[in-house]
Each structure stands twice: as C-alpha cells, then as structure tokens.
Amino acid sequence: NAGVTQTPKFQVLKTGQSMTLQCAQDMNHEYMSWYRQDPGMGLRLIHYSVGAGITDQGEVPNGYNVSRSTTEDFPLRLLSAAPSQTSVYFCASSSLHEQYFGPGTRLTVT
C-alpha cells in the first residue's frame, strides 16, 4: 500500500513551458485535492475532485488545470508556467475525516 505518490519530486521550468504533475493513490478514496505551499502562507487549495469525472476550483486555481478520469489518478497541469508558480505542490486524498498527503513536488519557474 503506497498511499499517495507524486512525480516528479523536483522540476525546473522556464517561463511559458507546460508540464503535468502526477498524483496517484491506492486507497480508493473518492476525494482528492491539490495544494500549493508557500512560505508564510500555509497550504492553499488549488483544485479538488469528489470523484472520477468531477472537479472543482479551490482558492487559487488560476494557471492550473485538472482532470479526473480514474479514481486513482489526479494530475495537475500547468499550461504556461510563470515565476509566481514557483512553489511546493502537495497532492492529497481523503477518507471521511482524514487527508493523506503525498511527499510533494518542488517546482521552480525561472
């Protein structure tokens, strides 16, 4: 049981490039979410999904897209990276009352 996995662990992008952050869980959770963590700002919700085919925006969705074709996978897409998207990104999946976090992806946009 791997829990929540994220790839890659580190990524450097140039402004304007696109990329996809991968997230997978093997706990059969319906609810999954993406957060970004910035110093002094805690974790902010980017997008979330309550099940396959259903996604919604969180607190800071601009510049990010998501899709949920399976229960297991919830990728986050940056269409045109900007320096403001330099951050650490965490994926989480949730049972009724507890969220399980992945190890994070540290993204730098230059």
Add this chain to the structure above:
Amino acid sequence: AQSVAQPEDQVNVAEGNPLTVKCTYSVSGNPYLFWYVQYPNRGLQFLLKYITGDNLVKGSYGFEAEFNKSQTSFHLKKPSALVSDSALYFCAVKGVTGGGNKLTFGTGTQLKVEL
C-alpha cells in the same frame, strides 16, 4: 468562509518542558479540527483530529489538543517536549455542514525544541 489563525510563527521550548501551539478557527456551524506536522522536505502527516465528543483529544507521538467551543480554539499540547518534535505544525478546519472535504489550513507554526 472558514479560516484558521495560528498567531505564532515560531515557538521555542526547552526539551522536557511542556509545549503549546495555538490555533483559533472560524467556521459556520460545528467544526471538524485537525493538526498536521511537517518535517523538513516531507509531506504533511496527520497528528490528531476533533470530530465530536470529548473536548480533549489524544494523537500521535504524545500530542493532545483541547477543543474550546466558546473560545473557538484548538490548541496543540504536549506535556514534555522532545528535540525530535521540532517541525512545522499546521492546524486545519472544515465545517460539519457544507464545504465537503475542503480543509482550510493555518499558516503554520515552527516548533523548535532545544536541549
């Protein structure tokens, strides 16, 4: 809208002394409250939660937290701190009604336990 405040950016404690990390919240209706810990270069780990029932909840690694509805607080405590407790601690809240599973996190408190 729901929110969490962690008024201290950093808390310093000597090993063996009791520690408290403060958290206050705002939410419509009754809250579900959580504490998470983050060690350097790691994801968040669940420590404890308040759902209902006893106001004092016990969690992992000897931590506990007290839910105080009148003060809208959920402070994290430990009777005797260890150097290994040094980490970043996050309080989080979600409403019992509405909001689904959406958690709102505080900005975090860095705990430093020194010998």
